[in-house]
Amino acid sequence: MSGIAMPEPDPRILARRDQIVAGLKEIVKGEGVIDSEDERRAFETDALTAYRRMPLAVVLPSTTQEVAAVLKYLNREGVPIIPRGAGTSLAGGALPQEDAVVVGVSKMARVLDVNLADRTMRVETGITNLGVSGAISHEGFFYAPDPSSQLACTIAGNIAMNSGGAHCLKYGVTTNNLMGVVFVTMEGEIVEIGGDAMDAPGLDMLGLICGSEGQFGIVTEATLRILPMAEGARPILFGFPSSEAAGAATAAVIGAGIVPVAIEFMDKIAIDICEDFAHAGYPMDAGALLIVEVEGAPAEIDEQLARIGEVARANGATSARQATTAAEAAAIWKGRKSAFGAMGRISDYICMDGTIPTGRLPEILARITEICDAAELKVANIFHAGDGNLHPLVLYDMNDPVSLAKAERAGEDILIACVEVGGCLTGEHGVGIEKRELMTTQFTEGELFQQMRVKSAFDPNWLMNPAKVFPLHMRGETRKAA
Amino acid sequence: MSDLIAPTDEAGVEAAVHDAMSSKTPIAVRGGGSRAGLGRPTQAARTLTTERLSGVTLLEPAELVASARAGTPVAAFEAELARAGQRLAFEPFDHRALYGSTAEPTVGGMVATNASGPRRVIAGAARDALIGVRLVTGRGETIRSGGRVMKNVTGYDLVKLACGSHGTLGVITEATFKTLPIPETELSLVWEGLDEARGVEALCAAMGSPFEASGAAHLPANADAPARTVVRLENFESQLRYRSGELEKLLKPFGAAARLAVDASRALWSEIREAAPLLGDGGRSVWRVSVAPSRAAALAGGLGALAAAHFYDWSGGLLWIAVEPSADAGAATLRPAVREARGHATLVRASDAVRAAVDVFEPEPPALARLSAAVTEAFDPAGVLNPGRMHVRH
Known part of the structure; x- marks a missing residue:
């Protein structure tokens, strides 16, 4: 086990476990309340698997009304609540605590309405991200945010963390594609915010709830913006002698007035590992590569790729490979998309998620190398270059506690460096428990207190996902903040 | 006449808010004042303007990002962006024509009112382009949210919250936007x-x-004219040739389309963006109604003679409605009809007396109103900033 602390469980709540479970069973009948230790174990962690906490109980309601009754009950009883989608958070956003009840939305996964003319879709939030696009793809529509975990992750979790993906440069992140929610408050009220009409007046509570890391209440339904698919899409792969050259080419492409749907960067180590795994035909002599994808009709794609190719060559690209068939396109993406899996095959790793101003790429890459060299750790860099979101994968050995501690420390130093160059701690994974203690490097105490006051406005008793986002030592101050 | 406070830096804004708190004297907040007619009239002895907090502070076209202080004229900001080949994709709505105002719209006012124009339908609203703010809260404290990178989930998104808050949470002092390249050209198809x-x-x-x-x-x-259904395309010249042809084919069931070349297209969209030229007599009250496009025509039809003039933007999702002036600007008829269509309505132009008497913004359901009030109180516990601008404060 490692460095990130969780609050001590409240023994008074632990002592009332049977009573609380009985209370939940009054509200959610049948298999919706998970009580046995064996079954609860499936919920003791999320994708930040180094941390595990057995929850007091797990409840999986089937309706918004049940969610409302559960929240009202737990709030009245003073029991902490951990909201959960699919549990794919890389930041520990869904990590339980021993004195908390996990409230999951996985049984609420229906598509409620699709309106192609209005380009909207209403879903229950337990549906997976891919399930949303899957329900409309035959109509030629899609839902734009596409986090790598999209096969498993839920819309509820996407809203909680304001998830991104590889295509944000053109299509934005969750908050830009979310039009309305049904939101259950801590008091068990059911509130509709937004809907299928754009830009509700009043304070932008929708924008506030999106990305609140499940700390305000539970979102059970969502109205999503859906988009018509482009006529086609095609990636091109460029090899560069160095990371600097690839970074400069990214800036030059965007500077030339071209905004591709995606620009993905991989450094030498990432190339080696991914090529070894995926046999994607990546240029092994390159110091870095870029995958640039554009959309449109075939002739439009040709024209855009020609422009991009010119810019890339002017910035030192040593090789270019355009996909001419769907199979070639898939091969180019295969290496990138399997990067995390490929990495996992050769080593344990922690995946960082800072964002930087893209112009500072060479500087930050040098700094990352320095930090990891000093810690005697290997690092591979994968980067959503167009939008500045950096994913350094710091490799370590899970069986060696010293190695993990070093990797966590190096990861923190990398994020601090991101903040120092004008970026941020997390671009799309969220703060969770992982970056909680680092928040003071990006925000002043006053700024954090202001955010904490906003939480108190929704959840005066600090019961909803309480040990996340804010440094633990500040939590004693919450009353003062409010 | 109210006193005008015009700080030249954030410290000056903080001092003014502290002063308002200690003297229990609320202040009205504005930029240039071109949108003074928007929202409920505020009762405040003094007005704070951000006009003197001016200047573009960051412009990185290769990173699609730019920042400006709150008092920077929108026109100056857009001109500087244009020199770098960039623009604000949401096509900021300009309220001057609506209010017959000659005041200068500012970046702060644009953000505080989430002022989005026609391109909002594809590019998102002002709030979608806004990626960072600095604001002085109603507690007199300067806070930052977001930053200068477009992917950022570090802490709560107070950026979105500040956008469209009409100066009720804090005084915005600086704003950072995602920008986009200006396309090579545009054209419009008209049915x-x-x-x-x-x-x-x-x-x-x-x-x-x-x-x-x-x-x-x-x-x-x-x-004067038959109905016009207008679709704009912006891109590289060569792409427009292809896309306009394809779109005409796709929309053949609606008849043949005429084409507006770049200059005529720009002129028409400028009128649509300003709304007022299309709503007739400047004495009329004006509503701005958001509704799902599929329910828009029935909603407008159901209003009958109440709508003296109206038109649709945002693919039908935004309905502009002018009504002849009356004591409630037609609210008694319009609000229930809009609610029935699951839309929401804002009274964007009416006399101060009317805007004080009826809800300017769509009334919120009680549970949501309570949450909004709690959030407002978290920023401005003493109610010193633009009190009553959005809703009557209890």
């Missing part, structure tokens, strides 16, 4: 003579196509 339901249907068909229409408006027939 004449469609009725409103068919017109909106045509707009939805265009928006549901892969051709990335960046404007979609229906202007009903009036005494």
Whole structure:
């Protein structure tokens, strides 16, 4: 086990476990309340698997009304609540605590309405991200945010963390594609915010709830913006002698007035590992590569790729490979998309998620190398270059506690460096428990207190996902903040 | 006449808010004042303007990002962006024509009112382009949220919250935006003579196509002209040739389209963006109604004679309605109809007396109103900033 602390469980709540479970069973009948230790174990962690906490109980309601009754009950009883989608958070956003009840939305996964003319879709939030696009793809529509975990992750979790993906440069992140929610408050009220009409007046509570890391209440339904698919899409792969050259080419492409749907960067180590795994035909002599994808009709794609190719060559690209068939396109993406899996095959790793101003790429890459060299750790860099979101994968050995501690420390130093160059701690994974203690490097105490006051406005008793986002030592101050 | 406070830096704004708190004297907040007619009239002895907090502070076209202090004129900001080949994709709405104002719209006012124009339908609202703010809260403390990178989930998104908060949470002092390159050129396709339901249907068909229409408006027939259904395309010249042809084919069931070349297209969209030129007599009250496009034509039709003039933007999702002046600007008829259509309405132009008497913004359901009030109180516990601008504060 490692460095990130969780609050001590409240023994008074632990002592009332049977009573609380009985209370939940009054509200959610049948298999919706998970009580046995064996079954609860499936919920003791999320994708930040180094941390595990057995929850007091797990409840999986089937309706918004049940969610409302559960929240009202737990709030009245003073029991902490951990909201959960699919549990794919890389930041520990869904990590339980021993004195908390996990409230999951996985049984609420229906598509409620699709309106192609209005380009909207209403879903229950337990549906997976891919399930949303899957329900409309035959109509030629899609839902734009596409986090790598999209096969498993839920819309509820996407809203909680304001998830991104590889295509944000053109299509934005969750908050830009979310039009309305049904939101259950801590008091068990059911509130509709937004809907299928754009830009509700009043304070932008929708924008506030999106990305609140499940700390305000539970979102059970969502109205999503859906988009018509482009006529086609095609990636091109460029090899560069160095990371600097690839970074400069990214800036030059965007500077030339071209905004591709995606620009993905991989450094030498990432190339080696991914090529070894995926046999994607990546240029092994390159110091870095870029995958640039554009959309449109075939002739439009040709024209855009020609422009991009010119810019890339002017910035030192040593090789270019355009996909001419769907199979070639898939091969180019295969290496990138399997990067995390490929990495996992050769080593344990922690995946960082800072964002930087893209112009500072060479500087930050040098700094990352320095930090990891000093810690005697290997690092591979994968980067959503167009939008500045950096994913350094710091490799370590899970069986060696010293190695993990070093990797966590190096990861923190990398994020601090991101903040120092004008970026941020997390671009799309969220703060969770992982970056909680680092928040003071990006925000002043006053700024954090202001955010904490906003939480108190929704959840005066600090019961909803309480040990996340804010440094633990500040939590004693919450009353003062409010 | 109220006293005007015009700080030249954030410390000056903080001092003014502290002063308001200690003297229990609320202040009205504005930029240039061109949008003074928006929202409920505020009762405040003093007015703080951000006009003297001016200047573009960051411009990185290769990173698609730019920042400006709150008092920077929108025109100056847009001009500087244009020199770098960039623009604000949401096509900021300019309220001057609506209010007959000669005051200068500022970046702070644009953010505080989430002022989005026709391109909002594809590019998102002002709040979507806004990626960072600095603001002085009603507690007199300067806070930052977001930053200068477009992917950022570090802490709560107070950026979105500040956008459209009409100065009730804090005084915005600086704003950072995601920008986009200015396309090479534009053109518009125009279908004449469609009725409103068919017109909106045509707009939805265009928006549901892969051709990335960046404007979609229906202007009903009036005494001078037949109805016009207008779709704008912006891109490289060569792409526009292809896309406009494809779009015409797709929309063939709606008849043949005329083409507006770049200059005529720009002129028409400038009118649509300002709204007022299309709503007739400047003495009329004006409502701005958001509704799902598929329910828009029925809603407008149901209002009957109440609507003296109206038109549709945002593929039908935004309905501008002018009504003859009256004690409630038609609220008694319009609000229930809009609610029935699951939309929401804002009274954007009416006399101070009318805007004090009726809800300017769509009333919130009680549970949501309570949350909004709690959030407002978290920023401005003493109620010193623009009190009552959005809702009557209890």
